[in-house]
Amino acid sequence: MTYIITEPCVNVKDGACIDVCPVDCIYTTPDTNQMFIAPDECIDCAACEPVCPVAAIFAEDQTPANMKQYVPLNYNFFKGKDMNELKELTRAAPRKVNEAH
Ligand code: SF4
Numbered sequence: 001m002t003y004i005i006t007e008p009c010v011n012v013k014d015g016a017c018i019d020v021c022p023v024d025c026i027y028t029t030p031d032t033n034q035m036f037i038a039p040d041e042c043i044d045c046a047a048c049e050p051v052c053p054v055a056a057i058f059a060e061d062q063t064p065a066n067m068k069q070y071v072p073l074n075y076n077f078f079k080g081k082d083m084n085e086l087k088e089l090t091r092a093a094p095r096k097v098n099e100a101h
């Protein structure tokens with residue numbers, strides 16, 4: 001399984017989840033409006049879920065019905081992407097700390 005990041009993260013992207021993820025599997029790019037969790041890397045530890053200030057993170061099988069479209073969106077974000085390049089892009093992406101708190 002994996003965890004999924006949903007709509008409330010859009011344009012928030014404060015990065016609180018990135019700070020607590022023990023395996024660094026949460027990614028974005030400077031041009032992407034939310035964070036995504038790499039399904040193949042997530043170890044289902046649940047550490048990210050409670051720290052999200054907008055409650056955007058769910059276990060995949062607990063994703064609310066009105067957010068289900070974010071499951072394929074999360075998987076598709078990683079298709080064809082170079083993970084090393086994505087790590088660099090994630091580091092370079094701005095965090096909108098003030099909007100989230
Ligand atoms: S559940 Fe754990 S491993 Fe998966 S994204 Fe969240 S913090 Fe990272």
Ligand code: SF4
Pocket residue numbers: 005008009010012013014015016017018035051052053054055056057100
């Ligand atoms: S903690 Fe929540 S709002 Fe902040 S970047 Fe992660 S998923 Fe988005």
